[in-house]
Amino acid sequence: MTETLALTGGHPVTHRAWPQWPRPQQEADERLARTLASGRWALSGEWKGARSNEQDFAEQFAQYNDARHCVPTANGTSALVIALEALGVGAGDEVLIPGLTWVASASAVLNVNAVPVLVDIDPETLCIDPTAIEAAITPRTRAISVVHLYCSMADMDRITAIGRRHGLPILEDCAQAHGARWNGRRAGTLGSIGTFSMQQTKLLTAGEGGAAITDDPELADRLFQLRADGRRLATGPLAPRDMELVDNSSVMGNNYCLSEFGAALLIDQLGTLDAEHERRAGNAALLTRNLEEIPGVRPIRPAAAVTQPTYYHYAIRLDLEEFAGKPLLAVCRALRAELGYPVQPSYAPLNHNPLYRPHTKRRYHLSDEHMKRIDPGSYKLPEAQRAHEEVLTLHHPFLLADEEVVADVAHAVAKVRTLASRIPD
Incomplete structure (x- = not known):
């Protein structure tokens, strides 16, 4: 039987209940x-x-x-x-x-x-x-x-x-x-x-x-x-x-x-905090090993000098040619349907970010020269733009789940890659 994307009516990879965040402690x-x-x-x-x-x-x-x-x-x-x-x-x-x-x-x-x-x-x-x-x-x-x-x-x-x-x-x-x-x-x-x-x-x-x-x-x-x-x-x-x-x-x-x-x-x-860091880091390390076995998938690794990593988002860079050339946002939608968990691109670079619009606030208009200097559109940020087009992120609470979460996420990424040509744009 041919597998079908959850996004187009198939069975999702998981129906799991994801960890709640924030998590109040006992006291x-x-x-x-x-x-x-x-x-x-x-x-x-x-x-x-x-x-x-x-x-x-x-x-x-x-x-x-x-x-x-x-x-x-x-x-x-x-x-x-x-x-x-x-x-x-x-x-x-x-x-x-x-x-x-x-x-x-x-x-x-x-x-x-x-x-x-x-x-x-x-x-x-x-x-x-x-x-x-x-x-x-x-x-x-x-x-x-x-x-x-x-x-x-x-x-x-x-x-x-x-x-x-x-x-x-x-x-x-x-x-x-x-x-x-x-x-x-x-x-x-x-x-x-x-x-x-x-x-x-x-x-x-x-x-x-x-x-x-x-x-x-x-x-x-x-x-x-x-x-x-x-x-x-x-x-x-x-x-x-x-x-x-x-x-x-x-x-x-x-x-x-x-x-x-x-x-x-x-x-x-x-x-x-440190106990949660340890759990997230352990799951992240296992997930990284599993994802690196999938062609076109490269998790963002902390620099070697990071002797204690923390995970606010788990970030993955995709070679979108391995995903049938589909845009990142479409791949994110497909993964979200498989996991029942938010998956989204990295931040939009500040030179094209809809939240960063200094010209809309009169308080910043100190002079015409100042407005030119703070114009975000005057910058070129090719690597930041490429990250926004190629890097997806998952927010940290999923890394507090049991180790089966690693298999679920890796399975979802592999499934979406295999069926990428069927992702609606």
């Missing part, structure tokens, strides 16, 4: 209930005689990352904004960012009145290409923002060397790399500041949240003030109903504080 209800009853729902609330969840999480996350300081934030974008401001980036400065990334990498730069310079990617890792970084540096360049993407990390050895050579700070965007290690060092500790997102889909999540980490006490002080309307923590004894945040400012800030409920969830999630 989450108790911790949230204590927070609810405490009368303190934010760092800016009255002191109740005990440390805030926010401070507890900051201490624990700094320790987890082998960093000296952590400043929690409301989300990953605000972490990027305060990191850029702490590094002195401002009006007219250029910040190099990868052309293949989530839109917040660019919008955060715009939000400090600076210019995002889009840099092409390394096709092997999908992260920013160090050679392209070097070529993009100008006298206006003020910082290099790297993004550790999907399951890999940017080449931090080469990039930090470039930063030292040109006197440029490195900002690590680790929104997809909580706990990853480069030659034994945690992501976020190799540059001047590391930022994280704890949004709903992330490996460590509170629904919304973020953090910035650094070893530099002066940067940490600036980061704290920048996210707390310029306030600092009180240094003297406190009595109940005192405010723990006091008006002792050296820099003007904004309110980007994490809520006590978000911090409570993050403390809960942090305790299981």
Whole structure:
């Protein structure tokens, strides 16, 4: 009997129930209930005689990352904004960012009145290409923002060397790399500041949240003030109903504080993060071996220096000639039907990304010259574009399933390749 694609009425490879994400841990209800009853729902609330969840999480996350300081934030974008401001980036400065990334990498730069310079990617890792970084540096360049993407990390050895050579700070965007290690060092500790997102889909999540980490006490002080309307923590004894945040400012800030409920969830999630990493990495390694046996299928492998990989997305590059020349989006639809699980192309490159449209916001129109400098259409990003046309991704929760998931995914990819000529365009 001839096999038929699920997309055209055949039986799918699996009807499995995929793992839920996020996954609340056992103590989450108790911790949230204590927070609810405490009368303190934010760092800016009255002191109740005990440390805030926010401070507890900051201490624990700094320790987890082998960093000296952590400043929690409301989300990953605000972490990027305060990191850029702490590094002195401002009006007219250029910040190099990868052309293949989530839109917040660019919008955060715009939000400090600076210019995002889009840099092409390394096709092997999908992260920013160090050679392209070097070529993009100008006298206006003020910082290099790297993004550790999907399951890999940017080449931090080469990039930090470039930063030292040109006197440029490195900002690590680790929104997809909580706990990853480069030659034994945690992501976020190799540059001047590391930022994280704890949004709903992330490996460590509170629904919304973020953090910035650094070893530099002066940067940490600036980061704290920048996210707390310029306030600092009180240094003297406190009595109940005192405010723990006091008006002792050296820099003007904004309110980007994490809520006590978000911090409570993050403390809960942090305790299981490494065990989840281990399970995802084990399934990913087995899946990679199976997929590499299929002609035209090449999983994206972390660089050799990534001594602890993390998997926000599992990414696969396809030779579409082996899939009857069908467009990637059509192949993704066919795989989704086989698995009952989302399968999608990698991000659209920022020079053609529908979410990145600076001209639609009047706040960015500082001058006609500035608008020309921030025009994403002025960049050519051939490797980022090729990745968008050839690389598909699966979000990380599937890697928390049992080992049979590996057989299901590999079977689905092999089936779709064999029957690719029957995929509707």
